[in-house]
Amino acid sequence: MAIASNRGKITAEEIWAVAPGERRQVGVIHIVITALLIGIGFVVGAFGSISFPLGFGVNFFWTGIAVQQVGSIWFGIWGVIAGTIFPFFSNAIAGTPFYVSAAYIPANLFQAFLPAFAFRYFKGDIRLNRSRDFVILIGAMVISSAVGALWSVLVVLRSFGLLTTNSVPLFLWGWFGGNVLAGLVFNIILLKALSGVVIRSTAFVKRWLA
Amino acid sequence: MNKTLLGYVPERSPIYAIHPFVKLFFLLVASLFPLFISAPEWNFGLIIFVLLLMLYSRIDMRIMRIYVPVAISMASIIFLAYVVLGGFHPEFAEIGSLLGIRVYWERIRDAIVVYFRILPMIVMMVFFLNTSRERDVIVAMRTLRIPFVVTYVFAMALRSAGMVIEDFGIVRQAEQARGFDTHGKSLPYRLRKYVMYMIPLFALSLRRAEEFSNALIARGFAFTGPASKTKRADYILTHYRFTRLDAVLTALIGLAFAALLVLRYGFGWFTLDRSVFLPWLENLLLHR
Amino acid sequence: MPPIVEIQNYSWRYLRAEQPALQDINLSIEEGAFVGVIGPNGSGKTTLAYSLNGLIPGQYQGIKEGTVKIAGTEVEAYKPGELPQMVGVVFSDPEAQFTAMTVEDELVFGMENLGLSLAEMRERLDWVTDLTQLKPLLEKPPYEISGGQKQRVALAAVLAMMPRVMVLDEPTSMLDPVSRKRVFDVLARLKRESHNTVIVIEHNLENLVPLADRMILLHNGRVALEGETGGFFRQAATLEQAGVYPPGGIAFFHGLMQRGAYTGEIPLTLDAAVAALEGLMENRRHE
Numbered sequence: 016m017a018i019a020s021n022r023g024k025i026t027a028e029e030i031w032a033v034a035p036g037e038r039r040q041v042g043v044i045h046i047v048i049t050a051l052l053i054g055i056g057f058v059v060g061a062f063g064s065i066s067f068p069l070g071f072g073v074n075f076f077w078t079g080i081a082v083q084q085v086g087s088i089w090f091g092i093w094g095v096i097a098g099t100i101f102p103f104f105s106n107a108i109a110g111t112p113f114y115v116s117a118a119y120i121p122a123n124l125f126q127a128f129l130p131a132f133a134f135r136y137f138k139g140d141i142r143l144n145r146s147r148d149f150v151i152l153i154g155a156m157v158i159s160s161a162v163g164a165l166w167s168v169l170v171v172l173r174s175f176g177l178l179t180t181n182s183v184p185l186f187l188w189g190w191f192g193g194n195v196l197a198g199l200v201f202n203i204i205l206l207k208a209l210s211g212v213v214i215r216s217t218a219f220v221k222r223w224l225a
Numbered sequence: 226m227n228k229t230l231l232g233y234v235p236e237r238s239p240i241y242a243i244h245p246f247v248k249l250f251f252l253l254v255a256s257l258f259p260l261f262i263s264a265p266e267w268n269f270g271l272i273i274f275v276l277l278l279m280l281y282s283r284i285d286m287r288i289m290r291i292y293v294p295v296a297i298s299m300a301s302i303i304f305l306a307y308v309v310l311g312g313f314h315p316e317f318a319e320i321g322s323l324l325g326i327r328v329y330w331e332r333i334r335d336a337i338v339v340y341f342r343i344l345p346m347i348v349m350m351v352f353f354l355n356t357s358r359e360r361d362v363i364v365a366m367r368t369l370r371i372p373f374v375v376t377y378v379f380a381m382a383l384r385s386a387g388m389v390i391e392d393f394g395i396v397r398q399a400e401q402a403r404g405f406d407t408h409g410k411s412l413p414y415r416l417r418k419y420v421m422y423m424i425p426l427f428a429l430s431l432r433r434a435e436e437f438s439n440a441l442i443a444r445g446f447a448f449t450g451p452a453s454k455t456k457r458a459d460y461i462l463t464h465y466r467f468t469r470l471d472a473v474l475t476a477l478i479g480l481a482f483a484a485l486l487v488l489r490y491g492f493g494w495f496t497l498d499r500s501v502f503l504p505w506l507e508n509l510l511l512h513r
Numbered sequence: 514m515p516p517i518v519e520i521q522n523y524s525w526r527y528l529r530a531e532q533p534a535l536q537d538i539n540l541s542i543e544e545g546a547f548v549g550v551i552g553p554n555g556s557g558k559t560t561l562a563y564s565l566n567g568l569i570p571g572q573y574q575g576i577k578e579g580t581v582k583i584a585g586t587e588v589e590a591y592k593p594g595e596l597p598q599m600v601g602v603v604f605s606d607p608e609a610q611f612t613a614m615t616v617e618d619e620l621v622f623g624m625e626n627l628g629l630s631l632a633e634m635r636e637r638l639d640w641v642t643d644l645t646q647l648k649p650l651l652e653k654p655p656y657e658i659s660g661g662q663k664q665r666v667a668l669a670a671v672l673a674m675m676p677r678v679m680v681l682d683e684p685t686s687m688l689d690p691v692s693r694k695r696v697f698d699v700l701a702r703l704k705r706e707s708h709n710t711v712i713v714i715e716h717n718l719e720n721l722v723p724l725a726d727r728m729i730l731l732h733n734g735r736v737a738l739e740g741e742t743g744g745f746f747r748q749a750a751t752l753e754q755a756g757v758y759p760p761g762g763i764a765f766f767h768g769l770m771q772r773g774a775y776t777g778e779i780p781l782t783l784d785a786a787v788a789a790l791e792g793l794m795e796n797r798r799h800e
Binding site: 359363384435436440441444445446447448449450451452453456457458460463 | 563566567568571572592593594595597598601602604606609610611612614615618621622623624625626627628629630631634654670671674
């Protein structure tokens with residue numbers, strides 16, 4: 016990965032730009048990152064599921080959202096894969112039937128994908144140095160959690176007959192609020208505290224794969 | 226004692242005679258059983274069966290204490306979702322009123338059915354996690370010919386979960402050594418401080434990722450290129466033999482599932498109408 | 514025969530670093546040599562180790578100049594998975610390099626990656642567990658054994674792959690003296706029984722010096738001194754300037770040489786030092 020020198024401060028655009036002569040390729044580090052994120056997410060997600068449960072994997076403060084969304088922002092498709100897979104296991108350990116956890120996969124996939132896409136498309140600064148970056152982050156969090164809530168509650172839980180019509184709003188707001196609230200707390204702190212370090216690491220993914 | 230994913234199992238446990246594939250197969254297939262059973266007494270029987278398997282495997286049953294709060298909270302949520310937020314239904318049989326909320330027999334029945342569908346799945350997962358070592362999960366996956374990269378990522382994820390838990394303990398001790406103690410503090414304070422644990426945990430994991438990648442590369446592991454297509458000898462599988470007992474158990478599990486489907490859809494077994502417990506409970510609640 | 518390791522005008526600067534980690538390195542190592550690399554912290558020893566097995570530039574971003582060749586081929590020219598068959602690396606932190614859940618699985622992991630057959634793997638496993646005395650530990654998880662045992666596992670795992678070059682990056686830095694000696698006992702046996710090229714990066718010289726055929730001193734990213742071990746330690750001033758202090762016995766005899774009280778070869782082992790001192794005292798008695 017020998018590339019041209021760049022000793023100055025990195026701008027938001029430079030974070031995502033591949034420099035002339037820079038070679039980026041998929042490597043073992045990306046597999047390892049995926050595994051580590053699954054492991055971290057499993058622990059952190061299970062903590063949220065067990066500590067703040069609403070039921071059937073829905074939590075009113077889901078700590079796993081940090082790993083799901085920050086992981087995908089930093090590590091592209093590898094974070095998206097991890098963010099899609101780990102909730103399956105963290106929900107299972109917290110008592111959600113595994114067929115329900117499996118059916119949540121599209122919701123978790125979207126929740127992991129959208130923030131990663133938003134930052135890359137709008138060239139946001141993952142260190143959150145400008146108000147624009149906060150808008151990108153919060154916008155992505157809100158939209159992805161809303162879609163996730165709709166899928167999970169309306170499609171999954173109702174289809175499996177696990178909820179009554181009257182309890183749907185509770186679970187919808189629980190899923191949505193639980194993700195957004197936890198995201199506001201954890202995502203912002205993690206991105207601000209560690210993005211500077213992550214950008215300089217070999218694991219950081221500028222595009223989607225490397 | 227041998228360490229499993231959730232606890233410890235004595236070295237003389239009969240569970241070691243079973244091939245890991247059979248344990249995984251049992252988890253995957255038997256977890257589907259409650260989906261097709263509405264009568265709660267049958268699902269309760271399934272719970273008892275799995276608990277007996279745990280006893281036979283010499284698992285320390287105190288591990289179930291961890292799941293008591295989970296079971297209670299799940300019961301509360303289901304009760305809330307079905308009974309409290311069940312809504313008004315003039316066609317349902319009203320049992321009474323609870324703090325101004327009408328309580329219907331049908332909602333209680335549905336809550337019981339759902340609850341007793343979920344509990345066996347939790348117990349089966351606990352059984353699997355208590356009787357399987359990390360190596361067993363790898364062996365089961367490789368037996369199923371799941372690609373090595375997928376299997377290895379799963380194994381790494383399991384290990385890293387364990388390491389994260391250890392790291393969390395270390396970070397907590399370091400914080401406590403600096404005088405940080407959440408005991409007796411308010412929830413927002415504790416939440417704010419717990420957030421600060423995430424940063425060193427992530428930083429530790431990032432550093433570990435780099436070191437671990439270097440180690441994998443140094444051992445010739447490759448994800449791309451010709452080296453990634455090397456045919457592996459699967460040395461780990463040489464320690465496990467798929468015996469006649471394993472074949473018989475696998476067949477029994479499969480047959481049990483087939484029998485369940487035939488009885489359920491062919492003869493109407495396991496439905497609400499065929500339940501013995503529910504009519505008794507209905508009678509008790511409505512005609513007391 | 515061409516050298517197994519050939520480094521020419523090699524410099525490496527990590528991205529966003531002010532100074533290069535290695536500058537104008539020229540080194541040539543013959544096959545079968547046992548080489549010690551020493552130097553203060555930050556002198557570039559680990560960078561050199563990583564440059565030999567392709568981790569640099571493969572896994573790290575930076576600017577490379579010059580060439581690093583293993584068996585006549587530039588490291589970057591090797592395909593993924595090929596270079597570890599030539600160069601094996603043992604890292605300083607044993608915990609960070611475990612890839613499996615039991616010692617046995619750890620030892621066979623590298624061999625599986627190479628595509629060896631079960632028979633070959635069993636044969637190498639026998640050899641390597643005998644060499645490193647790990648047979649009683651095969652079923653244990655790597656994280657449940659002692660530090661010294663862990664490092665022997667790491668060493669055995671690399672040895673099982675039978676690379677032509679073994680690089681050990683501060684393999685005993687986290688070990689107690691007894692465990693340290695055990696690791697070097699394995700290296701000594703390896704030196705006697707096989708033709709591997711061994712490059713050991715170490716701070717602790719007591720165990721390294723008796724084994725090394727050649728020594729290299731790195732200082733501020735450059736080769737400050739290199740040569741066969743005996744002559745190497747005559748350059749005490751250069752060593753001390755670089756912050757490297759020879760083992761006690763060597764320093765003692767160097768002091769004697771400076772006072773004109775000793776003119777022979779500097780003894781590199783304790784036994785040799787005792788013998789030399791006995792000889793010196795015998796000569797004095799006769800005078």
